[in-house]
Amino acid sequence: MLRALDISTSALVAQRIRLNAISSNLANMSSVRDENGELQPFKERFVVFQPDEELRTSHGAVGVKVESVRTETVEPNYRYQPGHPLAIQQGKWKGYVAYPNIDMMGQFVDALIATRAYEANLGIMEVTKNLSERSLRIIG
Amino acid sequence: MLPGLFDGTTIPVLQEVLCFAQARHNVLAGNVANADTPNYQVRDLSLENFQQRLKEAISARARQSASVSPGMLSQSDPGDAMRHVRESTKSIQFLDGSDVGIEQQVTEVAKNQFLHNLALAIMNSQFQLLQTAISENV
Numbered sequence: 001m002l003r004a005l006d007i008s009t010s011a012l013v014a015q016r017i018r019l020n021a022i023s024s025n026l027a028n029m030s031s032v033r034d035e036n037g038e039l040q041p042f043k044e045r046f047v048v049f050q051p052d053e054e055l056r057t058s059h060g061a062v063g064v065k066v067e068s069v070r071t072e073t074v075e076p077n078y079r080y081q082p083g084h085p086l087a088i089q090q091g092k093w094k095g096y097v098a099y100p101n102i103d104m105m106g107q108f109v110d111a112l113i114a115t116r117a118y119e120a121n122l123g124i125m126e127v128t129k130n131l132s133e134r135s136l137r138i139i140g
Numbered sequence: 141m142l143p144g145l146f147d148g149t150t151i152p153v154l155q156e157v158l159c160f161a162q163a164r165h166n167v168l169a170g171n172v173a174n175a176d177t178p179n180y181q182v183r184d185l186s187l188e189n190f191q192q193r194l195k196e197a198i199s200a201r202a203r204q205s206a207s208v209s210p211g212m213l214s215q216s217d218p219g220d221a222m223r224h225v226r227e228s229t230k231s232i233q234f235l236d237g238s239d240v241g242i243e244q245q246v247t248e249v250a251k252n253q254f255l256h257n258l259a260l261a262i263m264n265s266q267f268q269l270l271q272t273a274i275s276e277n278v
Contacts, residue, residue: 005247012243139261
């Protein structure tokens with residue numbers, strides 16, 4: 001019974017990490033430099049989940065953990081801004097500025113899903129706690 | 141006060157469990173309070189250690205055919221399960237050097253509360269049994 005609480009907790013942690021990644025994606029929607037200051041548009045972060053075998057119960061229920069945080073590999077969003085100080089100077093994209101290619105709607109939907117999943121796991125934890133409290137009533 | 145009244149029951153053992161649950165609750169509350177403290181490491185009391193020592197104490201008393209008395213665990217110092225607070229690094233450390241996961245801590249508090257309530261419920265029914273015996277009402 002108490003293992004169920006651990007499993008729900010692992011899901012809470014995983015969804016919180018996912019929500020953090022989504023916030024970072026939205027916050028960096030217009031970041032044209034990367035964290036080292038290089039001219040490289042921000043790449044969208046994806047959090048990849050994986051069943052956590054450490055939280056396996058004897059009946060086969062498993063928890064969840066974050067396998068890795070990966071970055072997207074799509075083309076940046078080129079906008080023609082020849083007067084921009086960071087505009088590309090030569091080649092095919094001369095005069096363009098490379099912006100991150102982040103789909104705002106998609107991020108919002110993901111944030112909503114992560115929030116609902118967090119709430120669902122909180123609900124399960126409530127049920128688990130109720131169950132264990134009820135079982136105490138057998139004693140008295 | 142009436143030595144031996146509780147000897148036939150499990151009340152002294154349950155008392156130790158309650159003491160442990162309360163001590164552990166304090167430690168866990170400290171973890172939640174320090175959720176944003178840089179370099180703070182999660183602290184905990186070992187439930188396994190406590191249960192192991194409780195088991196040893198019960199079987200030692202059973203061999204001497206004496207009863208389990210309150211405070212028997214806290215008397216012996218080395219590896220005292222009630223006071224041995226350890227710092228553990230179970231989860232990933234954040235950039236500020238702390239590793240408090242608020243969800244895990246709250247879950248541990250809930251589990252600890254369940255242990256506390258369980259011991260309390262059993263203790264209650266033991267007292268009711270004694271009450272019935274004293275009042276001779278069935």
